[in-house]
Amino acid sequence: MSERTGDPEELLRLEGIGKSFPGVVALDGVDFDLRRGEVHVLLGENGAGKSTLIKMLSGAHRPDRGRILVDGTEVRINAARDAERLGIATIYQEFTLVPELTVAENIFLGRQPRRFGMIDRKRMRAEAAELLERVGVPVSPDTKVRDLGIARLQMVEIAKALSLRARVLIMDEPTAVLTPEEVDKLFVIVRGLRAEGVGIVFITHHLDEIAALGDRVTVLRDGRSVGRTPASTPADELVRMMVGRSIEQQYPRERAETGAALLVIEGLTRAGVFAEVDFEVRSGEVVGIAGLVGAGRTEVVRAVFGADPYDAGTVRVAGARLRRNDVHAAVAAGIGLIPEDRKGQGLLLDASVEENLGLVTLRSAARGGFVDRAGQRAAAGEVAARLGVRMAGLDQQVRTLSGGNQQKVVLGKWLLAESKVLILDEPTRGIDVGAKVEIYRLINELTAAGAAVVMISSDLPEVLGMSDRILVMARGRIVGELAAADATQDAVMALAVGSPTQTTPSSTELESHRGH
Numbered sequence: 395m396s397e398r399t400g401d402p403e404e405l406l407r408l409e410g411i412g413k414s415f416p417g418v419v420a421l422d423g424v425d426f427d428l429r430r431g432e433v434h435v436l437l438g439e440n441g442a443g444k445s446t447l448i449k450m451l452s453g454a455h456r457p458d459r460g461r462i463l464v465d466g467t468e469v470r471i472n473a474a475r476d477a478e479r480l481g482i483a484t485i486y487q488e489f490t491l492v493p494e495l496t497v498a499e500n501i502f503l504g505r506q507p508r509r510f511g512m513i514d515r516k517r518m519r520a521e522a523a524e525l526l527e528r529v530g531v532p533v534s535p536d537t538k539v540r541d542l543g544i545a546r547l548q549m550v551e552i553a554k555a556l557s558l559r560a561r562v563l564i565m566d567e568p569t570a571v572l573t574p575e576e577v578d579k580l581f582v583i584v585r586g587l588r589a590e591g592v593g594i595v596f597i598t599h600h601l602d603e604i605a606a607l608g609d610r611v612t613v614l615r616d617g618r619s620v621g622r623t624p625a626s627t628p629a630d631e632l633v634r635m636m637v638g639r640s641i642e643q644q645y646p647r648e649r650a651e652t653g654a655a656l657l658v659i660e661g662l663t664r665a666g667v668f669a670e671v672d673f674e675v676r677s678g679e680v681v682g683i684a685g686l687v688g689a690g691r692t693e694v695v696r697a698v699f700g701a702d703p704y705d706a707g708t709v710r711v712a713g714a715r716l717r718r719n720d721v722h723a724a725v726a727a728g729i730g731l732i733p734e735d736r737k738g739q740g741l742l743l744d745a746s747v748e749e750n751l752g753l754v755t756l757r758s759a760a761r762g763g764f765v766d767r768a769g770q771r772a773a774a775g776e777v778a779a780r781l782g783v784r785m786a787g788l789d790q791q792v793r794t795l796s797g798g799n800q801q802k803v804v805l806g807k808w809l810l811a812e813s814k815v816l817i818l819d820e821p822t823r824g825i826d827v828g829a830k831v832e833i834y835r836l837i838n839e840l841t842a843a844g845a846a847v848v849m850i851s852s853d854l855p856e857v858l859g860m861s862d863r864i865l866v867m868a869r870g871r872i873v874g875e876l877a878a879a880d881a882t883q884d885a886v887m888a889l890a891v892g893s894p895t896q897t898t899p900s901s902t903e904l905e906s907h908r909g910h
Contacts, residue, residue, distance in 0.1 A: 403429050404466065405593040406451075406482075406562055411460035413446055415794065417786030420446040422617045423460070428562060428593040433584065435604050435625060436597045438614035439636055439826040440798025441784045444597055445487075447614070448564050451595075452484040453477045464562075483560035485551050487567040487797065487824055488737060491539045498522035498535035501554045525553040530579040544571045544734075545687055552580065556587075563587060564595040569603060570824045573687050573852070581607055599826050601629040637828040645859025646831065648838040652862075653677035654712075656846040657729075657815045659698060662707035667693050668870035671707070675815065675846040680837060682861030683850045684886050690870040691850045692734055695817045699731040700724040711815060725754060730813030732804050734820045734850075736797075740804040743793035747785055748774045750792050750803050754811040777806040782832060798829035805836065816840060817848045822856065834860055854883045866890050 406428040413421040421443045428434050438444050449455040450462065453473040461468050464480050471477050477484070491500045498515075499506075501522050506513045522535035531549045533542065542550065548571050555563055565584075569577045584594060584607060596608060604611060608625030613635040621635050655674040662671040668690040675681045683691045696702040698709050700721040709716040711727040724731075733739040741750055751774040774788055781802040785795060792803060801821065808816055818837075822830040837847055837860060851857045857864055864881050866874045866889035874889035 401429075402466075405430055405464065407463040407466075408447070408450070409461050409463070411447065411450060411457045411462075413450070413455060413458050417790070419617055421457075424614065424617070424619045426612055426619065428595060430561075430591045430593055431588050432609040433588055433594045433596050433607050433625075435608040435611040436595055436614065437604070437611050437632060437636060439828050440796035442614040442636070442796075442826075443617040444614055445566070445796065448484060448566060448595065448597070451477060451482055451562070451564060478558060481559075481561035482564070483555040483558040483562070484564040485555050485566060485568055487570065489547050489551055491547060491550060491554075493538070493540035495539060496535060497526070497533060497537050497539060497542075497550055500539055500550060501525060501535075501557050503554075505557075521557070522553070525556055526550075528556065529553050529583060530576075543687070545573060545576055548572060549576070549580075552583070556583075560592065562593050562595070564597075566597045567599065567824050568596075569598060569600060577603075599824065599830075601632060601827065604629075604632065633827055636826065644827070644831070645856065646834055646838065647680070647860050647862075648842070649862055650678035650838075650841040650844075652679045653844065656712055657698075657848070658708075658710040659694075660708045660710075662694060662697060662704055662709070664693065664697060664702075664704045666870075668697075668867075671872055673865055673872060673875075675848055677814075677844045677846055678841045679862050680841060680847045680849055680860055682857040682864045683848065683867060684854065684857045684864055685867035685890050687852065689867040689890065691867050692819055693870075694867075695731065695819060695848060695850060696733075698724070699729055699817060701731070725811065728812075728814035729817065730754070730808030730811060730815070731817045732801075732808065732819060732821055734823070736801055736804050741792050741800060743791070745792060746789045747778060747783065747792055747795070747803055748788035751777060751788075751806045751810060754807045773810055774806075777809050778803075780809075781806050781836070798825040801825055801829070801833070805833070809836075813845065815846045815848070817850075819850045820852065821849065822851070822853070830856075854886060857881075857886070858883065 404427055408424060408426040411421050411424040424443065424447060436444050446455060450457055451471060453471045453476050456472060462471060463469065469480060492503065498519050502518050507517045508514055519535040526533060526535065529549045529552050531546055533546060548568065552568065568580060572580060588594060598604065604625050611623050611625055611627065611632065612619055613621045615636060615638060653676055655676050657675040659671055659673050663669045671694050685691050693702060697704040700719055700723060703719045711729060714727065716727055717723040737743060748771055752770045771788065778788065783799050783802045785799065792800060822833055841847060849860060858881050862878050864876045864886060865872050866886055868890055876885055
């Protein structure tokens, strides 16, 4: 370690950080600093190097060159324990919780309070309850993590980080899975920590959050730090710094000629989850589904795709009734699903880009029990190039790609399958503005070619900007429909928070429904 130098208000400094992986230069001479009591936003496209940089600070990666200083003293962070000892805590975009343990056990994993050499469970539960109350999560410390939804998992991760009493808190896309109300709670927490002198590194793709919460912004592009600017910098200037060009239209929807109904849902019902769901999507049309977290949106589309069961109702694709609870039948009929959880449900993370792109078409590409590997590879290469997947090559492991490029791979496998009905569940969550526009343009291509698109999004401006019609769900039912020309955020939210005329049906009601 070198002697202490620099500004006494400076908590952290990175100088000339470089890091390479096989075939990829992830970071190339990056500089970054963090002061006490500030929120320093780290901004950049997917693949710009943000995740690699924060993994340097958490001990997951070590720099090939450059140096890291904490409190003016050069340090080496070789493992998570080193980061914790230095007062650095990281909340990753991917959760690091253990499903089979309780909330309290996860918060204090490896650091359980002890009494007489034994784990003091009473104290652990009490301290966990205080942290949960602080982040506004009304769950018992004894709840198993596997029983929590995504938004609550994120708040438990935040509670875990707070338990470390860190001086440097790194937050990687912390608002991606939160409702507006939960985002407000998180911002209150962050502002409180800032007032206590904690330095916060905040990564977000929601540009409106930067001015609301940040103090300074450092922009990364292609592994280099290309600028530092106040958080009050206009959004269009931040976008230009991020992508190296201006993006004239954030939601470039090009409405296509609509044709026959490709997807028709009638009376879809699952006891206690959703009820009497009816809608149709026509060729050339984007139908958005809006609603609060827990409204039943994801559950409905998973049932349509055959991934989850339903008790009553019908699904028809191009006029033909689809067998229920049968994913293979849905795929064969031309339905594709980009799931909300791309890592857990959309990809084989340890497989290559080529293998993931070919997942859906592997069976149909086989002739006499043999797969045309050369043909599959050529097709994968074409779709990867069409989507602009940033990769070292088709053999690169998907887990090593950035979030935006992983999402392009999920989309790519359904493009190869030539799906005529594509269901997109939170398609741009955790994706930078440049990659979002690329996905929107792809949606335009699909509908221009006659496909039907269903898009679920918690990002209301996205739903308003890219949908031709908007369905609003609340408490498991569709409570309203709005044409694009009539839809506003206020109109959607008024429907989303209103009370449906009925609640979701009981099992007894379902038996009666089936009898008819």
